[in-house]
Amino acid sequence: MVYASFDELEAAVMKKARKSRVAVVEAADGHVLEAVRHATDAGLVEPLLFGNRKNIVDNLERLGLAADAYEVVETTEPIESAVQAGIAVKEGRADFLLKGLIQTGVLLKGLFREETGFRTGRLISHMNIVQVASYPKLLALCDAAINIAPDLEQKRVIIQNSVDALNRMGIDMPKVAVLASSENVSEKMPETLDAAKLKEMNENGLITNCVVDGPLSFDLAVSPEAAETKGYCSPVAGDADLLVCPNIVSANVLIKCLRHMAHALTAGIAVGGRVPVVLNSRAASAEDKFRTMVLAASAAG
Structure with missing residues (x-):
């Protein structure tokens, strides 16, 4: 749904x-x-x-x-x-x-x-839902309010918390984009290493009832045109249901940019x-x- x-x-x-x-x-x-x-x-x-x-x-x-x-x-x-x-x-x-x-x-x-x-027994995390005119469906985002600098395992739980909430909302197999500044994995950017590992965890059944891809830049996550231009083929690219930010600063900046510059409607809950x-x-x-x-x-x- x-x-x-x-x-x-x-x-x-x-x-x-x-x-x-x-x-x-x-x-x-x-x-x-x-x-x-x-x-x-x-x-x-x-x-x-x-x-x-x-x-x-x-x-x-x-x-x-x-x-x-x-x-x-x-x-x-x-x-x-x-x-x-x-x-x-x-x-x-x-x-x-x-x-x-x-x-x-x-x-x-x-x-x-x-x-x-x-x-x-789980980490408590935060999930926002965003309605923005330029995107065809409600978009989830985490974690902009509770976990400051989550490590890899915490990110896994944050994703699962949000996916479970989306599943209960009737959104089956949500498409999860783990965000970074680039789709390229680099040891100089730890968030890209985490993103690649989270994708692997999903493939190995450690993150369930969703499809995870990453690292993905924001444009690749939400723009089919950007994915086509860059030749990036993925079931998540251009059609994300859930955006996972590297830390609370990036998530908080993103949600406030959407709210105040793109006039998005937002709502947020603690899950877990x-x-x-x-x-x-x-x-x-x-x-x-x-x-x-x-x-x-x-x-x-």
């Missing part, structure tokens, strides 16, 4: 047998609750709110919602909210998590407590845990948060 836009992804999510259940960690935030209301009214989610009940209710009422509009779980401090939300996931009461008024480090520290069962986690900044608009909830609901399977 290929999605041309977030609208198509949203339509597919809405066809699911039941609404996704979202656990909102430290939900006493007007922007977050506005996004939750939008998602709830659209029929996307059923919310479960964690935090100080009075503060949550005050924010609900400021939005014109009844105090009992959504289920609220009272907690006394942010890390308790994170732990209790993780336990809700473990008990099957939530399909994905949404960061509210809590620092990302505190959220993850709480989720990583043993009693939550959130950790799967028991369920996806939405880590939008507080400054993100309600529309951005809603789009990311659509992604998380889809990636939750």
Whole structure:
């Protein structure tokens, strides 16, 4: 399955047998609750709110919602909210998590407590989805937010985390482009050596349910014309579903260039845990948060 836009992804999510259940960690935030209301009214989610009940209710009422509009779980401090939300996931009461008024480090520290069962033994990584007018389908990108300078094994897990999420979204055998500045392997450029090894890992069954090629320059990954001009023959070239950047700097620069210069729509989630986690900044608009909830609901399977 290929999605041309977030609208198509949203339509597919809405066809699911039941609404996704979202656990909102430290939900006493007007922007977050506005996004939750939008998602709830659209029929996307059923919310479960964690935090100080009075503060949550005050924010609900400021939005014109009844105090009992959504289920609220009272907690006394942010890390308790994170732990209790993780336990809700473990008990099957939530399909994905949404960061509210809590620092990302505190959220993850709480989720990583043993009693939550959130950790799967894998590295936690980040995946963005991008909708850009010049590309015919949604494009995934990793890792622009969590892992700073991943080594070869970490890159393998980062790829598998994203591939597994794409598979749950209905994207079978995604085409993975491991990016570098050139398609040529050179000892002077370690990222090209890693890319070649990751391709070999895929061929040997160590990275599954996808097709990996690399090293590939960005133009080869997304432009059929560039691949044809350079005479580069590959099932991935010009048709990538997932771009894998060498490090957080290159990934972060690329996603921000697409967002601010190419006016791309973006959404990002943390993957590798028991369920996806939405880590939008507080400054993100309600529309951005809603789009990311659509992604998380889809990636939750």
